[in-house]
Amino acid sequence: MPTVRDAVLDVLRLHGMNTFFGNPGSTEIPFLADLPSDFSYILGLNEVVAASMADGHARATGRPTLVSLHSTVGLGNAMGALVNAQHAHSPVVALVGQQTRALVHSRAVLTNEHPHVLPLGTVKFAAEPVRAARVPAVLSQAIHLARLSPAGPVCVSVPMDDWHRECDPLDARYTLPRHVFADSVLNPSAFARLLDRVRAARNPALVVGPALDTEEGYRHTTALAERLGAPVWIDWLPDRCGFPTGHPAFRGTLGPDAPSTAALFTGHDLVVALGCRVFRYFVDAPAPHLPAGTELVSVTADPQDAATAVVGDCYLGAPAAAAELLASALPATARAAPGGRVLPLAYTDAAPRLLTAD
Amino acid sequence: MPTVRDAVLDVLRLHGMNTFFGNPGSTEIPFLADLPSDFSYILGLNEVVAASMADGHARATGRPTLVSLHSTVGLGNAMGALVNAQHAHSPVVALVGQQTRALVHSRAVLTNEHPHVLPLGTVKFAAEPVRAARVPAVLSQAIHLARLSPAGPVCVSVPMDDWHRECDPLDARYTLPRHVFADSVLNPSAFARLLDRVRAARNPALVVGPALDTEEGYRHTTALAERLGAPVWIDWLPDRCGFPTGHPAFRGTLGPDAPSTAALFTGHDLVVALGCRVFRYFVDAPAPHLPAGTELVSVTADPQDAATAVVGDCYLGAPAAAAELLASALPATARAAPGGRVLPLAYTDAAPRLLTAD
């Protein structure tokens, strides 16, 4: 089984972050020792230097760039450079060493005591994964966030005993390769890519989130659903309802977990998720997020939702505008409209029931 | 001379925030007493209620909505409701009472002790103006930020003795009515508005910021400058240079203060600012930001820059993409290209000197 470190190196490769910078200490050794030959580690003898080099590399390449910092004082030393990166919208990804999990709370030597608070004021996102298996996913989120507009530095603290733990594929499903497009979906070339993807779908399904609960949202999502002949779900326990529940295409809410959600998409080759979290689970279940053969693209205006989505490619931008443009650009479908009328959802404290009337 | 309160009420009117919610205490009385008849104050008897009503109003109207909270405990009571507003991307603007400035640092009764730290984790922006005359500007920024994508709550703390202080028009120039468009500039209807504005300009000028320092940025800004026949400045003390300094249209940097910057724009009816702060002053000078008859529109991907710009209307979105679309949509100009070749800038510790060679 791959280790956390294996999975992290794959995340870095996916983002082209093979060249990185740092000033090492013991808490980073499990990550740094025996680095594969496709990675280059460039040493700076104070974190000001290492983080500034990473900042320059990020500006020159336009790509997120990693800087490996030593626990607490190392992060502290780098903070002036992170302020500069913040002002320059430079996507510097600081990876900070932490003591082993067993010793963090007794404030052992080299504990990174305030990983969530120390970097405040300089970074867009500061996190320490709540368990080892989440390290690749959290680093992946951080990289996406660093790139997304307005770009800027982020910070992830990793306990030193996490690196060599096994990374279960069922956990890894949260870290599947995903593309989050930093260009707005409304950029003509980005939109063309989305349009091609949707046009190629044989049997698409829609999921709409609370962001569509506006007059404009209802108009454009119903138009899109009708143009696609697609069934529509809203997400689970939504703050608000982004689609008219009386519309024939309406199918109720997604499920509270991965199996019940994935089951709904059987037979659909593409899920188009607009303005919602992907997915707003309530219960953890070790299962795939989508049926085999189903893919997902989402559009959201919230960079954090884009970064934390558990599956699929994501476009940043206003979902209502994306729906409008899609509806007007797509040809009329030859697909039959979804059969039957779905009555408004009856919530229960068990799984949501969908009542279908013929 | 108008008071701070007068200026704040005008800011609220500008944003259509005449209906607001609250649970009052003594620190808010100078703001609330004798409210003009075009304002409605709706009372909630705990801040949970008042802030939740404001959240509902913001969701239902799609507009930023004010909630007036009592100092410290009042803000604390509202924080559960602010968490909900954050999750729902609801633009709730919390205005929190603070003791009189003379008593804040002795921790007098009703001091809002941690106005910058207490709301962390729920709001996009937390501020307390560093002097009374800045209250209208800071509230204006907060309102813009609350609306801009991803929308969400913001928080401004106002010392109770600020409300009846005079608000000098020279300070108020930072609070001029401005439109910040929450729609992306790449939304076709928003872009059409920007295009009309630029097309109508008789003699436009360009300012480009560090965000354009990419291959794509250089290509599209030079194309736009040539299409417009417009001179180009970069902003003052830029992190990076967003325009080729050897290009004939290049004119050097803006000045370090309002008078030296405004002077450069004499004769231009429109300044188009792309990917820069408006303006990155170093020195305060009580003077207009633009010459009489000059207007400004800006495009930036950074909501904070959009909200804190001191003058002009602003479009959110990628400035390079906006330049590309403008350059391709504008007709060729009949204007002469800017005369002369401007040598690369020589920095001095005095005002920047521009060396022109014929």
Place this chain on the structure above:
Amino acid sequence: MPTVRDAVLDVLRLHGMNTFFGNPGSTEIPFLADLPSDFSYILGLNEVVAASMADGHARATGRPTLVSLHSTVGLGNAMGALVNAQHAHSPVVALVGQQTRALVHSRAVLTNEHPHVLPLGTVKFAAEPVRAARVPAVLSQAIHLARLSPAGPVCVSVPMDDWHRECDPLDARYTLPRHVFADSVLNPSAFARLLDRVRAARNPALVVGPALDTEEGYRHTTALAERLGAPVWIDWLPDRCGFPTGHPAFRGTLGPDAPSTAALFTGHDLVVALGCRVFRYFVDAPAPHLPAGTELVSVTADPQDAATAVVGDCYLGAPAAAAELLASALPATARAAPGGRVLPLAYTDAAPRLLTAD
């Protein structure tokens, strides 16, 4: 009239902080230019160096030591050194430059954008005075807090236009020379000093705060009041009542402002304040905190109350234990017990009324 800078230099002299360290930038020039000859400024060419020297000086001398840091990036660069100072309980006082107040909220070049948030995780106290006249008082508080147990670094941000503003003596009264004893009052030598001070009082008065609202607190404060023959007030709008309201010595609450509070102490040469804020004003009034000829000593377990007290010397430690030790060590008084019985307080929304029954 003295300037803010004059008053700050006096605060530094009072604490023996004539030698300090820094790496200067333009925002600090108004403070640093033409430094009086009794001050030594030791230059470090990066803030890591300057702050580390200050840390070493503080450890070697046992005294709070100033480091002058440049705005935002300067503070950032110093943060690794501040982490070290925090771990070593070293009283480093970081004084950080800030733009002029007029430009802070437009995020001008050199703005210290997050003075309250950036230093979080490393300092005990981070502040930016809400007006120029408070700078000396806030710096004084910061120095006291840095020294008090557990000692550690603090941070104060000062707008560059504050330094040359006039500092009104009525504001300066918040900055009167005060001693805050870092030793616990229960240290035998510290207690001896307090005991001497109380024993020497001709006609002392007591103020007791919410911290004495325990069985132990009531027992020891009543014993002390009786031993001293002293009248007893509780502080204004207290969370809880630290003295039995039916006791003959009880006199009600202090006033909501300086004049009404000071008036109560007429004829008393010493006020002994136990476990309360000094003073918990509600209303600002430019007047002395005590009548001429009256002095004050306080005992509190809260370092922040000790540091922010507006007048008098302060001992850190448990006020109930201090009362117990004082009561047992003081000789019986020859003073008459306070005359008359004071009825329990009737609160009104006007000033507190004291109802005296003969």
Place this chain on the structure above:
Amino acid sequence: MPTVRDAVLDVLRLHGMNTFFGNPGSTEIPFLADLPSDFSYILGLNEVVAASMADGHARATGRPTLVSLHSTVGLGNAMGALVNAQHAHSPVVALVGQQTRALVHSRAVLTNEHPHVLPLGTVKFAAEPVRAARVPAVLSQAIHLARLSPAGPVCVSVPMDDWHRECDPLDARYTLPRHVFADSVLNPSAFARLLDRVRAARNPALVVGPALDTEEGYRHTTALAERLGAPVWIDWLPDRCGFPTGHPAFRGTLGPDAPSTAALFTGHDLVVALGCRVFRYFVDAPAPHLPAGTELVSVTADPQDAATAVVGDCYLGAPAAAAELLASALPATARAAPGGRVLPLAYTDAAPRLLTAD
């Protein structure tokens, strides 16, 4: 094997916290369901009410009091009440629900998204244990900190899947019953207790930390070592050296982990630790902190060190003053002085070597 919940209930019993308050949600159910009959849970129908009841209970009893809060919005709702508790120095212990660890980073429904940042400004300590087995220890630290002067609220977030995990006794050794005395050690009755404990020791050992690295510290710790005839260690990798390395009693540093440290204390029935962390480990090793039959008492001025010590009872207060008082109150020892002269320590990157010269 006991579960995390079993261990937490024992921690609560130890502190007499059997009555607690709350407003439940699903994330707290694993903790609350089937509560043992010696616990009383008092329901409040909004967190403002539950937290205010806990505050009142803490004030009335003088004991730390638990309030169980629902994830994120529940904590938000309680924050006004926590502000009140903070002002009143009331030791309210907020226990906040969190999603299951697997779902936290995908921001699932009911995720407590900012457990370290949301409560800032109201609490002395905010934590989320980095693994399930640390929950009892972190809660124990939080309770100690809430009580220690200046008392005030604290906040601990617990993932819902932690409650029923097994709690290994080797982890539990970090949670052994410990007393941390909130009274200063300089309080005569507290000091008497410490004196009795030290006087009763058959063969005590001393550990001194960086806080003793002052003239006063050296004087009093050498006097104490000589009076006790005790060997002296300094802690591992100390910032500074709190004992003269040339003194015959000096024995070098403790070890970097539990086994190497415990081994040094073989044959000593009592370790007296002054002004140091207990213990400053660098490496985790699942072993007891002390040999069988050895106990430990510590004196520190740092409440956080008192709360996070891994073993032994702790007195708050100045360690140098405690050493002075102990040295003067203890009888001369009949024990032989520690044999041999220990040469100054030679640091290596392996375990510290102690060179003994006869």
